[in-house]
Amino acid sequence: MKQTLKWILSIFLTLFILLIGGMTFVYFLSNTRMNRTFPVIEGTISIPTDVSSKEEGKRLFLSRGCIDCHGKNLAGQVFIDDPAMGRFTGTNLTKGLGGLEEKTTDFDLARGIRQGVAFDGRALLFMPSSDFQGMSDEEVGKLIAYIRSVPPVNHQIEQQKVGPLARILFVLGELPLLVSANIINHSVSAPKQVKAALTPEYGRYVAATCSGCHGPEFSGGPIPGAPPDWPHAQNITSTGIGHWTESNFIQAIRTGIRPDGSKIRPPMSWQNLGYMNDLELKAIWLFLNTLPTKTNK
Structure with a gap:
């Protein structure tokens, strides 16, 4: 009986050690991939100033789903809050407290939208840039024109937290959108303009x-x-x-x-x-x- 108990305890201890070792590996590998940085790039993008372009930018903001994460007032909001997956929030895109840094240029915003990279080269979490990497300069410019026109909102967003299940799925390649910057070809340029047509x-x-x-x-x-x-x-x-x-x-x-x-x-x-x-x-x-x-x- 004692021998059987020792055998059972030994199995449980081995499984526990393997579990801890596995989670440590997952945590280390996921952190390494999430904390990947990209070269800081300077550039320019044309931003229109007319009212109709800003209105079109607002329509793009709504119709392309930006509101789901960044909220009606663009101050950011929690869009996933689950113990296993984690807590994810959209960035406060206004100039209020907790919002965009003063050093964030229009080109930085365009890069964040299409490449999932912040102004300082950090990879953005759960920014679906793979959906927007092909968005034309013209539309991105109108989108940014609208973002820049929104009044400042003081809102310090909650810190994002990546849960254990999200980390496991990410390491296994089942959650690539967690860091879309890692799956985007950053050498491909977006089109200047895409003509709207029934095609x-x-x-x-x-x-x-x-x-x-x-x-x-x-x-x-x-x-x-x-x-x-x-x-x-x-x-x-x-x-x-x-x-x-x-x-x-x-x-x-x-x-x-x-x-x-x-x-x-x-x-x-x-x-x-x-x-x-x-x-x-x-x-x-x-x-x-x-x-x-x-x-x-």
């Missing part, structure tokens, strides 16, 4: 915003980094919406109601995507119809 190519350009949740192949499935109670993203290839019409698609985005009468559940922010204009939505529909059939994840 699948323009639809692909706009739909890049959707890939963070629906995946690079738009086949849906678990949303990377999402708490377990979040629903899976829908498959929006022909497998998932092949029976829809263009009007069904636009109605779902505008009203949050699918053709079968079911409601689109959060975190799908259809209210914000509803700020997309008809041309953008019709172009996305054309693009989605060019996608090969993909099975649900």
Whole structure:
């Protein structure tokens, strides 16, 4: 009996040591990857000053989902708070206390949006820059014009905290959006301008915003980094919406109601995507119809 007990205790002790060693390794490796820095780069980007450009920047801010993390007043907010995944917040983008540093230039903002890198070369956490890396200089300029026009808000955002499950998934390559700067090709330049047109190519350009949740192949499935109670993203290839019409698609985005009468559940922010204009939505529909059939994840 004593020998059996010693054997059981020995197994538990071995497993405990392996667990501690494993978590120490995960913590070290994830910290190394999260704390990666990138060269500080100086540059310029043209920022319009006219009212219509700022209004278009606001529409982009809403329709591209920036509001979900940075809030209506751009002062930042908690968008994930889960013991296993961690606590993640959007940056205060205003000039109030707790907001953007004075040294943050327009070019720094553009780099943060498209490359996930802060003004000092730090990699930003959970900034979905892989969705925006192809955004044109023209649109980024209008977006920044709007950001710069918003009144200062004093708001010290809560410190971000990466939970144990997020660290494990990150190390295993299942949570690349935790540090999108690590998966972006920083040598590729974004286009100066993208002409809005009723084409699948323009639809692909706009739909890049959707890939963070629906995946690079738009086949849906678990949303990377999402708490377990979040629903899976829908498959929006022909497998998932092949029976829809263009009007069904636009109605779902505008009203949050699918053709079968079911409601689109959060975190799908259809209210914000509803700020997309008809041309953008019709172009996305054309693009989605060019996608090969993909099975649900």
